[in-house]
Amino acid sequence: MMPRQVFVVKVPASSANLGPGFDSLAVALNLYLELEAFRSDQWEVELLSPSLMDFPRDEKNYICQVALQTASLYKQKMPPLRMTVKSEIPLARGLGSSAAAIVAGVELANEFCGLQLSEREKLAIVTEFEGHPDNAGASLFGGVVVGSQIGTEVDLTVLDQIQFDPILVVPQEELLTEISRDVLPQDVKFSRSVQASAVANQLLASLMVQNWKLAGKMMAADLFHQPYRKELVPFFDDVREKAIQSGAFGVALSGAGPSILCLTEPGNGDQVAEKMKQCINGMEIMNLTIDWTGCRTSMKKSGFAL
Ligand SMILES: Nc1ncnc2c1ncn2[C@@H]1O[C@H](COP(=O)(O)OP(=O)(O)O)[C@@H](O)[C@H]1O
Ligand SMILES: N[C@@H](CCOP(=O)(O)O)C(=O)O
Numbered sequence: 019m020m021p022r023q024v025f026v027v028k029v030p031a032s033s034a035n036l037g038p039g040f041d042s043l044a045v046a047l048n049l050y051l052e053l054e055a056f057r058s059d060q061w062e063v064e065l066l067s068p069s070l071m072d073f074p075r076d077e078k079n080y081i082c083q084v085a086l087q088t089a090s091l092y093k094q095k096m097p098p099l100r101m102t103v104k105s106e107i108p109l110a111r112g113l114g115s116s117a118a119a120i121v122a123g124v125e126l127a128n129e130f131c132g133l134q135l136s137e138r139e140k141l142a143i144v145t146e147f148e149g150h151p152d153n154a155g156a157s158l159f160g161g162v163v164v165g166s167q168i169g170t171e172v173d174l175t176v177l178d179q180i181q182f183d184p185i186l187v188v189p190q191e192e193l194l195t196e197i198s199r200d201v202l203p204q205d206v207k208f209s210r211s212v213q214a215s216a217v218a219n220q221l222l223a224s225l226m227v228q229n230w231k232l233a234g235k236m237m238a239a240d241l242f243h244q245p246y247r248k249e250l251v252p253f254f255d256d257v258r259e260k261a262i263q264s265g266a267f268g269v270a271l272s273g274a275g276p277s278i279l280c281l282t283e284p285g286n287g288d289q290v291a292e293k294m295k296q297c298i299n300g301m302e303i304m305n306l307t308i309d310w311t312g313c314r315t316s317m318k319k320s321g322f323a324l
Contacts, residue, residue: 021319021320022056022319022320023056023317023318023319024054024055024056024317024318024319024320025054025055025056025126025129025130025315025316025317026052026053026054026315026316026317026318027051027052027053027054027055027121027122027125027126027313027314027315028050028051028052028053028313028314028315029050029051029052029118029121029122029125029157029313030046030047030048030049030050030118030156030157030160030309030311030312030313031046031047031049031050031051031106031107031113031114031115031118031157031309032044032045032046032047032113032114032117032118032152032153032156032157032273033045033047033112033113033114033156033184033186033272033273033277033279034112034114034150034152034153034156034272034273034274035152035240035242035243035270035271035272035273036162036221036237036270036279036281037221037236037237037238037239037240037244037268037270037271038214038217038218038221038236038237038239038240038241038242039152039164039218039221039222040214040218040240040242040243041150041151041152041165042150042151042152042164042165042166042218043152043162043163043164043165043218043221043222044114044152044153044155044156044162044163044165044273045156045161045162045163045184045308046156046157046159046160046161046163046308046309046310046312047113047184047186047306047307047308047309048306048307048308048309049106049107049108049113049304049306050105050106050107050118051103051104051105051106051107051115051118051119051122052103052104052105053081053101053102053103053104053122053126054101054102054318054320055099055100055101055102055126055130056099056100056101057097057098057099057100057130058098058099058100059098060076060098061076061077061079061082061098061099061100062075062076062098062099062100062101063075063076063079063081063082063101063102063103064100064101064102064103065102065103065104066102066103066104067103067104067105067106069105069108069109070103070104070105077098079103080116080119080120080123081103081119081122081123081126082099082123082126083123084119084120084122084123084124084126084127084147085099085123085124085126085127085130086127087147088123088124088127088128088133088143089127089130089131089133091143092127092131092133094127094131094132094133095131096126096127096130096131097130097131099126099130101126103122105118108188108277108302109192110192110193110194110195111188111189111192111193111272111276111277112193112195112198112271112272112273112274112275112276112277113186113188113272113273113277114153114156114157114273116148116153116195117144117148117153117154117156117157118153118157120144120147120148120154121140121144121154121157121158121313122313123147124140124143124144124147125140125313125315128140129315137158137159138172140158141154141155141158141159141165141172141174142170142171142172144157144158145165145167145172146170150165150167151165151166151167151172151174152165152273153273155172155174156312157312157313158312158313159174159176159312159313160176160308160309160310160311160312160313161176161177161178161180161308161309161310161312162176162177162178162180162225162308163175163176163177164177164222177222177225177226178310179226180225180226181228181284181308182225182281182282182283182284182308183281183282183283183284183285183286183287183290183305183306183307184279184280184281184287184306184307184308185261185266185279185280185281185282185287185290185291185294185303185304185305185306186272186277186278186279186280186302186303186304186306187257187261187277187278187280187294187298187301187302187303187304188277188301188302188303188304189253189276189277189300189301189302190300190301191276192276193250193251193274193275193276195273195274197250198247198250198274198275199274201246201247201249201250202243202246202247203246206241206242210241213241214240214241214242217236217239217240217241218236218240218242220232220236221233221236221237224236228283230267230268230283231267233267233268233281234262234266234267234268234269234281236268237268237269237270237281238258238268238269238270240270243271243274244270244271247271247274247275248271250275250276251271251275251276251278253301254271254275254278257269257278257280257298257301258278260294260297260298261278261280261290261294261298263293263297264290264293264294264297265282265286265289265290265293266280266281266282266290266294267281267282267283268280268281269281280294287305287306287307288305291303291305
C-alpha cells in the first residue's frame with residue numbers, strides 16, 4: 019500500500035470557571051481527543067473509543083458538522099474525509115469534550131480548505147460554536163487562560179505563571195451543559211455582580227501570588243453559577259469536604275459539572291489524589307496535569323492506521 023499523508027489533530031480537555039471565573043477562566047488538562055484524517059470520496063468516521071460508539075460515523079458526526087460549517091463560513095467546500103477519532107475525555111462531565119470536538123472540526127476545515135486561519139480567528143470561531151471562550155481558549159492554547167467576549171471580538175490571555183496540580187472527581191452520571199445552564203438566572207442584581215466579579219479577580223490574583231488559602235476561599239465564594247448548580251450535583255459538599263481534608267486547597271464545579279475540580283499546591287497532586295481515593299467511592303479520581311501546549315496538528319505518513 020502506498021503511504022499517504024494523514025492530518026493529525028490532538029486537542030486537550032479543559033476545566034472551565036475554576037469556581038468564580040464563569041465563562042471566562044479555564045485550565046487545559048492532559049486528557050486528549052485525537053483524530054487522524056485524509057481526503058476520501060465519502061465521509062467515513064471510525065470511532066476508536068468506547069465512549070464515542072453512539073456517535074454518527076458519517077458527516078452527521080459533530081466534528082464533521084463543525085468542519086462543514088466552518089468551511090461554508092469562508093465560502094469554501096469541505097471535501098469528504100476518512101478519519102479515525104479516539105478520546106480520553108469523559109463526555110458531558112464538565113471537561114470540555116464539546117469544545118475539544120469543535121476545535122478538531124475547525125482544524126479540519128482549516129487544513130483541508132486551506133483557510134490559513136490565524137489563532138485569533140480560530141478562537142473566535144470555536145467560541146461562536148461553543149457559546150463562551152473559556153474551554154475553547156484552553157483547548158486551543160493550553161495552560162490557564164482568561165477569555166472575554168465583547169460582541170464578536172474574543173480576547174484571550176494565557177497565564178503561564180500560574181501553577182497548581184488539578185485532580186478531577188468524575189462521577190458516572192452525565193450532565194449536559196445545556197441542562198446545567200438552564201438553572202442559571204437570567205439576570206443578576208448589580209450589587210451581587212460587583213461582588214461576584216471581585217471574587218473572580220481575587221481568585222486570579224491569589225493564584226498568581228500563590229496565596230493558596232485565599233484562592234481556595236475565592237473558589238468557594240463564587241456567586242455566578244455554583245449556588246444554582248449545586249442542586250444538580252448533590253455530592254458536591256461531601257466531595258469538597260473530603261478533598262480539603264485530603265490536602266486540596268480549593269474545590270469547584272468543573273465547568274458546568276458534574277465533575278469536581280480539586281486543586282493542590284504544585285507537587286502535591288499525587289499524595290492528595292491517593293488520600294482522596296481512600297475516602298471517595300463510586301467516582302473516578304483523575305490525577306491530572308496542566309496541558310501547556312493546547313491543540314497540536316501535524317502530518318504523518320501512514321499506510322496502516324486508516
Ligand atoms: N468526540 C466527539 N464527537 C462528537 N460529538 C462530541 C464529541 N465530544 C463531545 N461531543 C458532543 O458534545 C456533547 C457534550 O457536550 P457538553 O454537554 O457541552 O459537555 P462537555 O462538558 O463534555 O463539553 C456530547 O453529548 C456530544 O453531543
Ligand atoms: N462556562 C461554561 C463552561 C461549560 O463547560 P463544560 O465543560 O461543562 O462544557 C459553563 O459553566 O456553563
